[in-house]
Amino acid sequence: MSDLLDELDAWLDANWDPDLTVAEWWQRLGTSGWAAPALPANAYGKGVSRNEAIAVGSRIVAKGAVPAPGGLGMLLAAPTIAVHGSQEQIERYVLPIVTGQHAWCQLFSEPGAGSDLAGLGTRALKDGEEWVVNGQKVWTSGGHIADMGMLIARTDPDVPKHQGITWFAMDMHQGGAVDVRPLREMTGRALFNEVFLSDARVGDDAIIGGTNNGWAVANTTLMFERAGLGAGGHSAAALANAGSIAGDLPKRVGDFVRPASPGGAGGAMAAGMEKLLIAMAKENGMISDASFRQDLMKLHTLHEVGRMLTLRVKAEKAAGRDIPSAPNVGKLSMSEIMRQSRDLGMRVAGMNGTLHAYNVEARARNEAAGVPTTMPFVTELALFAQGPPIYGGTDQVQRNILGERVLGLPKEPNNDRTMSWAELPKNG
Numbered sequence: 001m002s003d004l005l006d007e008l009d010a011w012l013d014a015n016w017d018p019d020l021t022v023a024e025w026w027q028r029l030g031t032s033g034w035a036a037p038a039l040p041a042n043a044y045g046k047g048v049s050r051n052e053a054i055a056v057g058s059r060i061v062a063k064g065a066v067p068a069p070g071g072l073g074m075l076l077a078a079p080t081i082a083v084h085g086s087q088e089q090i091e092r093y094v095l096p097i098v099t100g101q102h103a104w105c106q107l108f109s110e111p112g113a114g115s116d117l118a119g120l121g122t123r124a125l126k127d128g129e130e131w132v133v134n135g136q137k138v139w140t141s142g143g144h145i146a147d148m149g150m151l152i153a154r155t156d157p158d159v160p161k162h163q164g165i166t167w168f169a170m171d172m173h174q175g176g177a178v179d180v181r182p183l184r185e186m187t188g189r190a191l192f193n194e195v196f197l198s199d200a201r202v203g204d205d206a207i208i209g210g211t212n213n214g215w216a217v218a219n220t221t222l223m224f225e226r227a228g229l230g231a232g233g234h235s236a237a238a239l240a241n242a243g244s245i246a247g248d249l250p251k252r253v254g255d256f257v258r259p260a261s262p263g264g265a266g267g268a269m270a271a272g273m274e275k276l277l278i279a280m281a282k283e284n285g286m287i288s289d290a291s292f293r294q295d296l297m298k299l300h301t302l303h304e305v306g307r308m309l310t311l312r313v314k315a316e317k318a319a320g321r322d323i324p325s326a327p328n329v330g331k332l333s334m335s336e337i338m339r340q341s342r343d344l345g346m347r348v349a350g351m352n353g354t355l356h357a358y359n360v361e362a363r364a365r366n367e368a369a370g371v372p373t374t375m376p377f378v379t380e381l382a383l384f385a386q387g388p389p390i391y392g393g394t395d396q397v398q399r400n401i402l403g404e405r406v407l408g409l410p411k412e413p414n415n416d417r418t419m420s421w422a423e424l425p426k427n428g
Contacts, residue, residue, distance in 0.1 A: 001052060004048060004052060009059070011032060015032070016063070017253075018252070018257065019254060021250055021251065023099075023249040025065075025066060026098075026101075026242075029068055029099075030099035031044065034056060036053070036098045038053035039082050039094070040082055042087065043094050044095060045098075049314070050227070050317075051310075051314045051317070066239075066240065066253050066256050068098070069103075069241075071242050072104045072141065072150070073102060073148070073242065074098070075224060075225070076225055076228075077148070077150050077221075078094045079220075079224050080150070080217060080221045081093050081169070084167075085209070089205075093148070093169050100249065101249070103147050103242045103245065104148045104149065105140050105141060105142050105193075106150045106221070106225075107122075107149040107195060108137070108152055108218065108221075109137060110135065110136060111138055115397050117152075118162045118215060119424065120154060121154065122152075122153045123153060123155075123157070124153035124202070127201075129203060129205075131202050131204070132201060133153055133200040133201070134198060134199060135153065135197050136194065136195070136196050137151075137194065137195040138183075139192050139194075139391065140180070140193045142191075142193075143195050144193055145245040145246045146245070147245065148169060148170065148172060150168075151170040152214050153165070153214075154166075155211055156212050157420065159421070163215070164421055166211050166212055167209055167214035167217035169208055170202045174201065176198065177197065177200040178195065178196075178197060178200050179196040181193060185383075187356075187383045187384050188356075222392075225392050226327035226328060226392055238256060239256045273345075274296070274303070276374055276378070277299075277345060277348055278296070280348045280374065292348075295343075295347075299341060303337065306334075309330060324406075325405070328398045328401050328402050334388055338381075338384075338388045338389070341381060342382045345378040348378070349378050353379055356379035356380065363376055
């Protein structure tokens, strides 16, 4: 590890320049292999372990430089294409991801296919060397600023549902054929979108992993998603946004430097929430409540269990072994941490917890009325905490996977694996 970080330090000393544009800096970072070092060398990485890659991201921030672009392109698309794509596809798709030129979104979930993702109904029909796509996707994070989409669509309805799916790398710049509409959340934000595909087109050469082999490719994507969510997301994603739509690429990269956060983004958020709860409890006297202190220690214990799981995975990988269930356990752990953080935050907030500030003006009014400036963080977390147990595979799905693949329990009875998708009953 020390040799790797020494090599990185030397490279940063020779290449970091705050007066470069974001695009110029990410071009250097991406083509050098330091943007996504966990990717293999033939996919613009260095083939290091995930933990070494996290250390690289943290070191870039600690050295006062801007880290790699964040987003689903780096977290999901690049590693999936590195596993299943051809070298030509790696050049075409992965290089613009690691250099921040393209932002990606995930076109998986549908109104009638969430936990039962293989039941998706978006159709792709062959038309010469292209496919014509029609359907609707939902809960699409970052769809409004995405250049490309990870699309899974049904290419053969006459086989069982898991067998007739194909994974496409789809261009999102298709005018009215790709209609992205924001979904306003109860937090006041609009991080998710619904996407309507009306005769959108995607070429044969954009198929990743082969026609009708999309379920296997999608499971690779979901594996990377659960691993990322369980670890708290991208460890050192840049404050600048990737892609041609967000508008950050021409800006001065030095304006996006941020202070270092020990333990990565997930660890910093967890530690920050604990410190915030303690500070608020001291201020209103709840810190003397034995029940509250006990529950706070339960939350701290969960954080420690997650940290120890990460260390265990690191040790197993160093020994050449793997823990296939770690992403699922990590995802469940994150869900429970969010729930407990929500409940403790509301206990400390008291009646102030009903005063969520949806915008800058509301925050100013609350502050003028004496509401603590930290309150919007607590109330937003309370509203948002319902999401993590659902997105990325519900807690129930994670438990089913652990039950079947780790404990050897029988699968739930159904006819899905023998009937063709066309014969299955549909929602609505």
